[in-house]
Amino acid sequence: MPEALFHHLPVLQVVLTLVAAPLCALAGSRWAWSIATAASIIAFAITVTLFSSVLDGTVISYHIGGWAPPIGIEYRVDILNAFVLLIVSGIAVLTLIYAQKSVTAEIGSEKHGLFYAAFLLCLTGLMGVAITGDAFNVFVFLEISSLSAYALIATGADRDRRALTAAYNYLIMGTIGATFFVIGLGLLYMLTGTLNMADLAQRLFDHGDNRTLRTGFCFVLIGLTLKLAMFPLHLWLPDAYSRAPSAVTAFLSATATKVMVYVLLRFLFAIFSFSFAFEASVLRVLVLPLAMIGIVVASVVAIFQDDLKRMLAYSSIAQIGYMLLGLALVSQTGVMASIIHLFNHAITKAALFMAAGCFVLQAGTTSIRELRGIGRDMPWTMAAFVVGGLSLIGVPLTVGFISKWYLVEAFIAEGWWPVALLIVASSLLSFAYVWRVVEAAYLRDAPEGVVRKEAPLSMLVPMWTLAGMSIYFGVDSSLTSAAASRAANALIGASNLFWQ
Amino acid sequence: MIISLALYLAIFLPFAATGLLAALDRWPNARDAVSVVTALVSFGLALTVLRGFLGGDGGSFSLLEVMPGLPIVFGVEPLGMVFALLASGLWIVVAIYAIGYMRANEESHQTRFAICFALAIGGALGIAFAGNLFTLFIFYEALTLSTYPLVAHKQTPEARAGARIYLTILLTTSIGFFLPAIIWVWTAAGTLDFFPGGILEGRVDPAVAPLLLALFAYGIGKAALMPFHRWLPAAMVAPTPVSALLHAVAVVKAGVFTLLKVGVYIFGIGYLSHTGASLWLAWVAAASLIISAVIALTKDDLKARLAYSTVSQLAYVTLGVALANQMGIIGGTMQMVMHAMAKITLFMCAGAIYVTTHKTRVSELTGLGRQMPFTFTAFLIASVSIIGLPPLGGAWSKWFLLMGAADAGQTVLIGVLALGSLLSVFYLLPVAGKALFLPPRGANTLVAGDAVIAGISEAPLLCLLPICATALGCVALFFFGNELYAFLLRIPLLAVAREAAP
Secondary structure, X not given: OOHHHHHOHHHHHHHHHHHXXXXXXXXXXXXXXXXXXXXXXXXXXXXXXXXXXXXXXXXXXXXXXXXXXXXXXXXXXXXXXXXXXXXXXXXXXXXXXXXXXXXXXXXXXXHHHHHHXXXXXXXXXXXXXXXXXXXXXXXXXXXXXXXXXXXXXXXXXXXXXXXXXXXXXXXXXXXXXXXXXXXXXXXXXXXXXXOEHHHHHHHHHHHOOOHHHHHHHHHHHHHHHHHOOOOOOOOHHHHHHHHOOHHHHHHHHHHHHHHHHHHHHHHHHHHOOOOOHHHHHHHHHHHHHHHHXXXXXXXXXXXXXXXXXXXXXXXXXXXXXXXXXXXXXXXXXXXHHHHHHHHHHHHHHHHHHHHHHHHHHHHOOOEOOOOOXXXXXXXXXXXXXXXXXXXXXXXXXXXXXXXXXXXXXXXXXXXXXHHHHHHHHHHHHHHHXXXXXXXXXXXXXXXXXXXXXOOOHHHHHHHHHHHHHHHHHHHOOHHHHHHHXXXXXXXXXXXXXXXX | OHHHHHHHHHHHHHHHHHHHHHHOOOOHHHHHHHHHHHHHHHHHHHHXXXXXXXXXXXXXXXXXXXXXXXXXXXXXOHHHHHHHHHHHHHHHHHHHHHHHHHHHOOOOXXXXXXXXXXXXXXXXXXXXXXXXXXXXXXXXXXXXXXXHHHHOOOOOHHHHHHHHHHHHHHHHHHHHHHHHHHHHHHHXXXXXXXXXXXXXXXXXXXXXXXHHHHHHHHHOHHHOOOOOOOHHHHHHXXXXXXXXXXXXXXXXXXXXXXXXXXXXXXXXXXXXXXXXXXXXXXHHHHHHHHHHHHHHHHOOEHHHHHHHHHHHHHHXXXXXXHHOOHHHHHHHHHHHHHHHHHHHHHHHHHHHHHHHHOOOEHHHOOOHHHOOHHHHHHHHHHHHHHHOOOOOOHHHHHHHHHHHHHHOOOHHHHHHHHHHHHHHHHHHHHHHHHHHHOOOOHHHHOEOOOEOOOOOOOOOHHHHHHHHHHHHHHHHHHHOHHHHHHHHOOOOOOOOOHHHOO
16 A cells, blocks of 8 residues: 555545545435445445554554644544444444345335435544544534434334434434533633643643533533433433334444443543542542443333334443443443443444344334244344344353453452442343343244245345354454553553542 | 363364254254264263373363453363263263153154253363363353253243243353352452362452352352252253253253362362351251252152252252362262262153153152053162162262261261251152052053053153163162272362462
8 A cells, every 4th residue: 555545544534435425415326325335345444454553552643634733633543443443434334234125125215325325424423533633523523423313313214203203302412412512622622722632631631620621521521421322311312223224223323322432431531631539539429320320220121122122222221331330430441341342332232233123124023022933034133133132141252241251350359349249230131131032032933924034145144244243252352352451551541640 | 182182072072063963953863863972972082081081181272262361271170070971971861861752752843952952061061171260151151051942942831931030040140149259259369270279368358258159159050059949940841851961960060060169179178168168158058958858848740859859969069068178079079970860860760750651740650660660660779879878879979978077077967968868768769669669549540441550661762771771870889989989089179389370
């Protein structure tokens, strides 16, 4: 690869998908899918290149338009966001391969061009959020991804009119979240006069504790936790995930909230560098209990859902709770557990939502009651679901086990026994909701006169790629745990005065 | 090298066989032949490993590191060797028995049954040869999950409910208690390797050691320590070969085996005895032993009675670990072997009775011995072995456990052990006794137009032969008691040089 091109890789992937989006809209239904898929594959290839070049700890700093930070916008790739980029673009490729059949069945063909355009915009936004080193740029990309996500969810209206209200609710909540976030940024800018993250961190540190900083911190925290659906700010999520088209749900569940968790990590540990007891106590006193309550409440609610997608959506809220638990502990292992769970849950949940999408396509329903006996009709899809389900429970040799192990280890090492026990106890709740499906699928007879065929190969392959990864990285976690532990080290190292 | 290969094959052959079993779905004869041959080869491989072990090279190998410092490793030590031989040896018997039973009952999903069976045995062998607690835990969970379809086999509402209880209790205990205990050990000791003399000395405060032991004792739900024993009676909805192999041998023995391993190689009996951390467990096990024996007395359903008898007999092993001395450990291990051989006979007898007469209640069996003399004689032999009378294998295990209790200076526990045996006389002997020595009465005399059944009508030969084999096995174990004792003396109980500990 020419040196000049290599140098521009950080910006290329964002620009590429951004430019491809209007092309999709122009090309119309016939070519949109191909363009989107090609663009996402190239974006993924770029991400892999970036990831492999930062794996050894180097940090790539790219200056947009040649303007050096803090004046210009900086794209900054380190091990943490390269890891997140890898997740986002990888899931995008798999979802797009999966989407072809699924979207054809669920969305009117006249909308396909716009659908894929919105999909690429969403991808652009998420990658932009992850890659940028500029706080305000985060907000800009956040809005790009959110606005396109509202549109994507609304396209579920062809199958279920309630998708429109779901998208509308998400729009209101998401906008409130974004507003909080941008007000928080405004306060920080007032205080420091800079928006570059590294510069911001340095200047905040020099300023020391003060009321504006605290207010800014709270605004940013609330904005982000709303966007990532922390309990009790999660109300938009169940409707949005269960009404959106299957491919959209698979994509958003694996990427949108995960990127928000990343931003939260970045802000908490790299910008508000925990030189002040205030932030840490907010995390431990407020976020940690809320995460715990969220895990329990959302898991219990999930047990009583009849709709498979809704059940998975509540499960997502619970799983986000685990990520928040890890970071709220404010310890190296805790942050590492959060990061590794971010990856593990992304692949697991995407596989599960893809299985749900296969059921929509072939059985026309996601009601657990009506999916009785599906294990015999759609053995491969259901087997992938079981793999994902076992991973949610945290059975050994699945990625869910790895996450749970590190999380429990982090809390035991700090002597927080009750929380450690709550984590393992809550995985039993996930056992309860997963097993309802397994039992219905395998141990009950199919409803009379229902014919259901196995899902097409183009859907099985991406789904099983993810399910296979859920096993592979559960058996050999060396890559993911190395990446997560280096990222955690970099983050904790970045906080120049680590709160004790 | 060769031994390591045999070890590798012994563990993974059952898993590999599942593919073949699935492919032979449409040829039941070939499929069942594969089951039996796999069982035979597994046992042969286990014997090869034993020979290597006796020759000084037990073989070991490691696969990969799941997490940094946590590899999947396998190795051979005396306890695991005994359990592996037990599981693979009795698999042969049950594989043959299952063919007779499943076909005579015209059960559905026989291929799924054979596959899950092989998976379960693979899980048990993995547990037996696990080289660290982490590996053991993986196979422990694999065993739980692979036996779930076996318990739910009939797919009736009762089977589903039973299987749900089974899975819920086993997963709740293993994830809720066992896993935190493992992570606790990992954070405290920095290793999960099985190490002679234990790894916790000086690393876990003796004050909290009883708590850690409690997490293990209750977390290893397969050991069926009260109050987490409910899964065992619930699992009795499974077809009888499943109850026989899994709930007399593989699953429950995996539980007590894990407990033995944890006692010997994680805590170390030296640590347990000088801190007194396991004293409470001895009393809890004693209570479990007596209470479940009393419950067994009240059960009229034969399999339920056998299930509670199992709960009681498993408590003997737990008690052996809790005594924390050499005789206790040897007695516990022997109890694992002797009880397996006897209980599998009893379950197979129950299955044979069901196949032949479709009777499941103890009260319906009176006088049936004239119709099924071989089955009930085997039942009698196995009952006497469980009670612990010579000349049957069970005598040894009870003997060594009594010695263990005496060594620990626990006179009351000696009484408890004796009372347990006495209770087992009451709940087991009447079954065979009434069948063999009382005249037929009620429905048993009236079959086929009021004609009194004369003559013998036993279960199919494929069911009967395994029963006779294991009944004879109970006798043989009595005469091989000394060899077994000599072998179990090899269990390394004392700490070797500390610096070798990682």
